[in-house]
Amino acid sequence: MTTTVPPTTTAPPATAPSTGASDRARGEQRLGWMLAGPAFAVMLLVTAYPIGQAVYQSLFAYRLTDPENRRFVGLNNYGVVLSDAIWWQSIGVTVLITVITVVVELILGFLLALVMANALKSIRPVVRAAILLPYAIITVVSAFAWQFAFDLNSGFVNSWFSWIPGISADTDWFGSFGSSILVICLAEIWKTTPFISLLILAGLAQVPDVLQEAAKVDGASWWQRMWKVTIPNMKAAIMVALLFRTLDAFRVFDSIFVMTAGANGTESVSFLAYRQTIARLEVGLGSAVSVLLFIAVVLIAFGFIKGFKVDLSQARGEK
Amino acid sequence: MRRPWRSRLAAAALAVVAVGGLAACGSGESGPPVLTWYTNPDDGGQATIAQKCTAAANGRYSIAVSVLPRESSEQRQQLVRRLAANDTSIDIMSLDPPYIPEYAQAGFLAPIPPDVAARVTEGTVQSAIDGATWDGKLVTVPFWANTQLLWYKKSAAAAAGIDMSQPVTWDQLIQAAEKANTNIAAQGRRAESLTVWFNALISSAGGAVIAQNSTDPTQIQLGLDSPAGQRAAQVMSDFAKSGREGAAFSTAGEDESVAAFEAGTAGWMVNWPFVWSKAKSGVEGGTLQQSVVDDYGWAIYPRVDADKPAAPPYGGINLGVGAFSRHPDLAYEATECITSTQNQKEYFLTNGNPASRSSVFSDPEVLADFPMAPTIEESLQLAAPRPQTPYYSEVSGSIQREYHPPASVSPATGADATALIQAVLSGRQLL
Numbered sequence: 001m002t003t004t005v006p007p008t009t010t011a012p013p014a015t016a017p018s019t020g021a022s023d024r025a026r027g028e029q030r031l032g033w034m035l036a037g038p039a040f041a042v043m044l045l046v047t048a049y050p051i052g053q054a055v056y057q058s059l060f061a062y063r064l065t066d067p068e069n070r071r072f073v074g075l076n077n078y079g080v081v082l083s084d085a086i087w088w089q090s091i092g093v094t095v096l097i098t099v100i101t102v103v104v105e106l107i108l109g110f111l112l113a114l115v116m117a118n119a120l121k122s123i124r125p126v127v128r129a130a131i132l133l134p135y136a137i138i139t140v141v142s143a144f145a146w147q148f149a150f151d152l153n154s155g156f157v158n159s160w161f162s163w164i165p166g167i168s169a170d171t172d173w174f175g176s177f178g179s180s181i182l183v184i185c186l187a188e189i190w191k192t193t194p195f196i197s198l199l200i201l202a203g204l205a206q207v208p209d210v211l212q213e214a215a216k217v218d219g220a221s222w223w224q225r226m227w228k229v230t231i232p233n234m235k236a237a238i239m240v241a242l243l244f245r246t247l248d249a250f251r252v253f254d255s256i257f258v259m260t261a262g263a264n265g266t267e268s269v270s271f272l273a274y275r276q277t278i279a280r281l282e283v284g285l286g287s288a289v290s291v292l293l294f295i296a297v298v299l300i301a302f303g304f305i306k307g308f309k310v311d312l313s314q315a316r317g318e319k
Numbered sequence: 320m321r322r323p324w325r326s327r328l329a330a331a332a333l334a335v336v337a338v339g340g341l342a343a344c345g346s347g348e349s350g351p352p353v354l355t356w357y358t359n360p361d362d363g364g365q366a367t368i369a370q371k372c373t374a375a376a377n378g379r380y381s382i383a384v385s386v387l388p389r390e391s392s393e394q395r396q397q398l399v400r401r402l403a404a405n406d407t408s409i410d411i412m413s414l415d416p417p418y419i420p421e422y423a424q425a426g427f428l429a430p431i432p433p434d435v436a437a438r439v440t441e442g443t444v445q446s447a448i449d450g451a452t453w454d455g456k457l458v459t460v461p462f463w464a465n466t467q468l469l470w471y472k473k474s475a476a477a478a479a480g481i482d483m484s485q486p487v488t489w490d491q492l493i494q495a496a497e498k499a500n501t502n503i504a505a506q507g508r509r510a511e512s513l514t515v516w517f518n519a520l521i522s523s524a525g526g527a528v529i530a531q532n533s534t535d536p537t538q539i540q541l542g543l544d545s546p547a548g549q550r551a552a553q554v555m556s557d558f559a560k561s562g563r564e565g566a567a568f569s570t571a572g573e574d575e576s577v578a579a580f581e582a583g584t585a586g587w588m589v590n591w592p593f594v595w596s597k598a599k600s601g602v603e604g605g606t607l608q609q610s611v612v613d614d615y616g617w618a619i620y621p622r623v624d625a626d627k628p629a630a631p632p633y634g635g636i637n638l639g640v641g642a643f644s645r646h647p648d649l650a651y652e653a654t655e656c657i658t659s660t661q662n663q664k665e666y667f668l669t670n671g672n673p674a675s676r677s678s679v680f681s682d683p684e685v686l687a688d689f690p691m692a693p694t695i696e697e698s699l700q701l702a703a704p705r706p707q708t709p710y711y712s713e714v715s716g717s718i719q720r721e722y723h724p725p726a727s728v729s730p731a732t733g734a735d736a737t738a739l740i741q742a743v744l745s746g747r748q749l750l
Contacts, residue, residue: 064399064403065403065421065424065425065427066425080747080748081749086748086749152566152570152575153575153578170567172566174567174570175567175724261510262509263509263569263570263723272749275716275749275750276749278396279392279396279716280713280750281403281712282746285749289749
């Protein structure tokens, strides 16, 4: 659908018909800047300044308790980080958690969006509220809830699921890498699936009813309509949901902090940055880790937008 | 050159804020200075002491309590960040001893007047004085001193036929637990408690984590790869693989140990004396049978080798006065009130935290409530502090990384940990 100008609007200027459109476009652009400008300035202030400061500090060997001995070391901190096995291990853990949670959340989120879209009008608000509830809970709180559930002493999981082979009263979920990651992923999935399903629901609403009806008339089955009509028409919404959630998942911190504190090799990149900056007070080294995390997130965003040709404006219903 | 200018500016800013604040209050007269005491969470004992000392000060100062996070590492993070920003609101701090060298080295603690130092160390157990000292100088005021005991169930000891009045080694404990078919609760979680355990083992084996101390991080000599370090690693690994360590040993902390001991799955446990207060309140609350608590026994922490004494963990809280406090003299006066023998005794009785002053342990009231008080005092005399270094966080963090899970500890762990700590301290590796 292209933007068509209704024929009844202003008559084209007598001199050059083409400049009329560009005048209008320029006007719109100016209005756009005026509307978005203040927000853009605030964003610059609250994001660009800390990012700039982190980049600056990452060039120093600087311990918070020893400011006298702060010295410029150039890119040395980056060398230390990138040559350390623990950095690559935490990258691996972060990618693993990101891939597992995003894939599961996409599938679950799609199903939940369908439920929300197709629920009876009378119960629709209740269904939506129930599905969205986990997203309203603070991540640390949800992490504690899941930790208590799986904990050997306070948890109910071991006694409820003892009929599953491999689970007994003595199963220590946080005692090994695999089971720790499983619980961390479960907590993340439970918490953020509503976010994905909300974005997908918005996409579902964008699929024109006329297309669905036309397909129905042509005798397409439910499955065919889903694959041939619904999903292709909401691809942009799905990609945006994926992009936002991937960026979010890559910065996973709270659940790991609460559940394992990085034990059994479950440390994520954010956790590594926290440990250097906050626990060790090595501001320079920690800033280098943060900057590298920032670069990774930028690369993901760039890859999604260029690689998958995600058009952010399309998801907002502008086209 | 810049400091005086800065502090003058800060003083001017402060004056403006103070005048503004007073004007806003509408009262021209300033009340007595309020000293802020940052405390670790407890059962309200420190708040009570603050009230008593405020009353005792006769209006010369009052003490307001501000509670810090639960974990000592998080308490440190908050205090250090504030002190690095020259926070003047920090007058008195309840500090966990291992982090004291870091505060002292960074100049975050106001110097102790010599007369105060003399008074607060009189009659104080040696390990508490050691824990309050850095670089040969007393830098904090000893408040309460903690140590771990070996707790046991009398029934389990009887079943195993072991005489708990005699010193025991870790190996003997494992054998006894086999005979009595029960577990031993220790802390194998990747947390500070693991460093506490390892430090007790290496000290009892006759070694130390830091063999040669230095304020230059690259000059610190470590003792992890020594014969004592090897022996400590062996005891740790033997215990973790003994089958008597209990379920979820690699994630168990102090609270999990108590739960196992109270539930009866563990017949022995190494832990701090808070378990006694917990047991008593459990009986009062109806969650624990009196017969279970009657079965509790206590002894000095286990040895590594029969011919060398035990080196029980030392903990507790010392009071530091912030270097940027506006009233360091009043703050030190307040610490003397807080750590008075009477207050230490009441804190012991109400909150279960042992005193740092010897005379408290022979007090009849204390003995009535805490029959293990003499054992605690004896343990405090033997106790070994954790490595004293401004880089404690790095040392402890590296130990936790290399010695966890305890079942994976091997003879090579000492060398690995040494290499890691050296690389971390010289900025060549992440932690």
